Structures are given as C-alpha cells and as structure tokens.
Amino acid sequence: MTTEYNQRSNFVFAPPADNPAAWQASLETFRDALERDFPGAFLEANTSGLRDFPVLDFEIEVAPDVHLTGTSAMPTVDYAYISVIEATPDEAAAFAVWLRDSYVPSPASVRFMSSFVMENGDEMPWRLPATGDTTDIAALMREHLAAAGAE
Known part of the structure; x- marks a missing residue:
C-alpha cells in the first residue's frame, strides 16, 4: 500500500549564485508568463514588508484542482526569487517544471x-x-526534505 507523501513546505526558486542575472527576469515578464500559461491566475502587485520593494503575489492552478500560491520578487536583473507557499513536493514540482521549461531562459x-x-x-x-x-x-x-529529517 502506498502512503501519500504530503509534507508541506515553502519552496524558493532562484537563479544560480554564480550568475544571479541568468534569468534576466522582471515582474512584468513573470506576470505575462503567468497570464499566458495559467488562465484565471490571480495576480496582485504588492510591496515586500521585509525589503520594501515590489513583489507579485500569485495564485495559479498548476494542474487540475491543484492550486498554488506564491510570491515573486525581481527588483533588479541580478536579484530574483520566486516562492511557493505551503506546497507538497508534487505541487512544487509542477511549478518547478513550468518555471524551468517555460519561463527561465536556460x-x-x-x-x-x-x-x-x-x-x-x-x-x-x-x-x-x-x-x-x-x-x-x-x-x-x-x-531534499528527507535530508533534513522531514520523513
């Protein structure tokens, strides 16, 4: 019998440390990509309470009946991160594959x-x-989660 693995965590995605400008990303291009690939996405521009720069909060349906919420921050070309909140590995993986294959240039x-x-x-x-x-x-x-004792 298989037990569903449902450990939830916030997952953060970022460009390589040795090439922080690799994504050449902006909140505008990220918003456009979300709107293009996730019809019905909820998108809201805000200001980060921690660092006082613009962020884009989002809620998307990454698979049928699988919704993710997250935040992206891309205030400069050499600083970017995207987080998904309280996601299972399966949910985060669906987003990660989209990010890797449809948004970032490499x-x-x-x-x-x-x-x-x-x-x-x-x-x-x-x-x-x-x-x-x-x-x-x-x-x-x-x-990744098991390496820190999540299982």
Whole structure:
C-alpha cells in the first residue's frame, strides 16, 4: 500500500549564485508568463514588508484542482526569487517544471530550497535538474526534505 507523501513546505526558486542575472527576469515578464500559461491566475502587485520593494503575489492552478500560491520578487536583473507557499513536493514540482521549461531562459539555471530544510539548519540550495518530468522533480524535492529529517 502506498502512503501519500504530503509534507508541506515553502519552496524558493532562484537563479544560480554564480550568475544571479541568468534569468534576466522582471515582474512584468513573470506576470505575462503567468497570464499566458495559467488562465484565471490571480495576480496582485504588492510591496515586500521585509525589503520594501515590489513583489507579485500569485495564485495559479498548476494542474487540475491543484492550486498554488506564491510570491515573486525581481527588483533588479541580478536579484530574483520566486516562492511557493505551503506546497507538497508534487505541487512544487509542477511549478518547478513550468518555471524551468517555460519561463527561465536556460533549464540549467534554477536552484531551490525549502523553508523546512532551512529551519533545520541547512541553507544550501539544491540544483533543479535541466531535464526530468514532474515525477522526477517531486522525487528530488522529497529527497531534499528527507535530508533534513522531514520523513
């Protein structure tokens, strides 16, 4: 019998540390991509309470009946991050595959980490593979969580 893995965490996605401008991203291009690929997306521009710069809050349906909420911050070309909030590895993987394959210019330019792992003292991001489907990426995210004792 298979038990559904439902550990939830906030997952953060960012460009490589050695090339922070790799995404050449902006809130406008991110908003446009969300509107194009996720019809009915809820998008709201806000100001970060922590750093006082513009952010884009979003809620999207990444798969039938699978909704994710998140926030993106891209105040300069060399600083970007996107977080999804309280997501399972499967939910975060669906977003990660879209981000890698449909938004960022290079599939090898995405790092990720989770709040659960950071709370347990590990602040080393993992690299998202340049290939692999949502099943492969979800397995990697489960491995990421397990490395910090989530299982």
